[in-house]
Amino acid sequence: MTTSAKRLDSAARRAQLLDVADRVFTAHGVHAPLDLIVEMAGVGRATLYRQFPDRHMLLLALMERSAQWLATRARRLAHRDDAFFRLLDYMASRIVRSPALSDYWRTTRMSDPRFSDVYQEVLNAFAPPVARAQRAGLLHADVRADDIPLLASMLAAGLRGETDAERRQLVGRALCIVQRGLTPSAPGGCLPGTVNDLS
Incomplete structure (x- = not known):
């Protein structure tokens, strides 16, 4: 296997582990046993720990991926005056x-240096849409x-709901x-097309 193929395989494995970790943490909370991720992903413990040495690194990677998705969406919406509200929608x-x-x-905490780069990426994604919405x-x-x-x-106050529907x-x-x-x-009502479809 070539070096580039190995990199692709490693990137695909990392993405798979993040997808599985997101599902496990959603179902069982962020303190769920990491063995659940290993089992659901069908990999050995060594594979998980090679990618993510500890729980913090795994959670940080999930946060980084979420911030990157937000930044990508912000770039796609850059031409829209309502991009700010669409990004809020996406965040919800x-x-x-x-x-x-x-x-x-x-x-x-935003002051925690471990998370400063992630927070900055989110703020950078929102800055141009904020300015554009204000100009409009x-x-x-x-x-x-x-x-x-x-x-x-x-928005996260909604996490108090006991079921997905709530x-x-x-x-x-x-x-809204x-x-x-x-x-x-x-x-008086909510902006159109933003509340009813959070899929």
């Missing part, structure tokens, strides 16, 4: 899909990109309230 959907990881992320008159002028962790915490309903409601508060002259 991630909270619903990965409640354990979202709760873990919510409880980390869609967003209050005093909103800043570094308000995003606070907004994420507000979480979807609560996160959708929180999203947050959007109305951020939008100048917002109508």
